[in-house]
Amino acid sequence: MNERSQEDWLGHDEKYALIGLSVNLEDGVPRGAMMPNLSFLTDANFQVPPLWQEWLGSVRCEEISGCNLFLLSTMKSKKAAVLDAENQILQSRVWSFYVGLLMTCLFSPAHKPNLLTGAREGGEIGIFEHSELDFPPPGMIVPYPSISGASLKAAAQLGEHLVAFNATDVPGGRWRLNRIRHLFVETKAQRELLDRIHQFTRCIDGLIVTQPGYGSKQFKSRTELFVGSRHHVLMGEIYDVRSKVEHLREHLYLEEFDREARLVNRRGNLPPYRRRMLTPVWSIDPTAAERWCGAAAVGSTVDAVRRGS
Secondary structure, eight states: OOHHHHHHHOOTTEEEEEEEEOOEEOTTOOOEEEETTEEEESSOOOOOOHHHHHHHOHHHHHHHHTOSEEEEEEEEOSOTTSOSHHHHHHHHHHHHHHHHHHHHOOOOOSSOOEEEEEEEETTEEEEEEEEEOOOOOOOSSSSSOEEOHHHHHHHHHHHHHHHHHHTSOOTTOSHHHHHHHHHHHHHHTOOOHHHHHHHHHHHHHHHHOOOTTOHHHHHHHHTHHHHOSSOHHHHHHHHHHHHHHHTTOGGGGOOGGGHHHHHHHHHHHHHHHHHHHHHHHHHSOGGGGGGGTSHHHHHHHHHHHHHTO
16 A cells, blocks of 8 residues: 555554455445544555565455445554464454444445455565455346445444454353354345345244244234334235245246246345344444343243334
């Protein structure tokens, strides 16, 4: 990165982790700090150090240099030249920022996002590690939606909550919510439509915990908490797709003469619903999220909220 940019976003003896994205941004999106440990850059020009240019190759270096959005976390370090736990903390923070962005809005980058961590020492910004992330494919209706400043702010808030949640001692453990989050991120990169519906429905099911034998009925009633009471038919259709794929009967939706008719509603409706259902869970105080972590508690919590208790 040029000297002016170095002085601007990273100080001497500071470590960083960032995720570089090449995406559509709404006009007027500023750069700046969103939360104490998270910020983003929209006008940076990252230049890969010569040594890493040989390792990464010219194509990947051009992709990194061409990114127009960098999700960023930094910290002061007494061991700036050492790759250690500090870099892992920074990578965890910026990864949570990215997950928050996946939960907050629809977007699709032009290529795989690049996760970098390193430090500035002796006036130069170095790279310690590099990896590529899976990313959402272009949408069928709007291939490359724009990211707004409001979405970035909400994503940073969610990212902070995700970090705090992982550091919270939750009775019964955090496995369930962490599994849902992992499944959600994994499915966002899935390209096959029926598999996406199947897996996103599992994410929702993980929050509401339907009982054996009552899956379809409780899926419709318990999702009222997130989407209201007027969408039972749609929720039932979505759950039916999930069941067909789960039991290897998706061919019923793949008949050539009926494919478009069967899938048209789900193309436009499912993504907003599953984002609307997942985002509020991590939007609350992370210490309060423990109510969602026990399988027995999840169903009773959803039912209690629906009753207004």
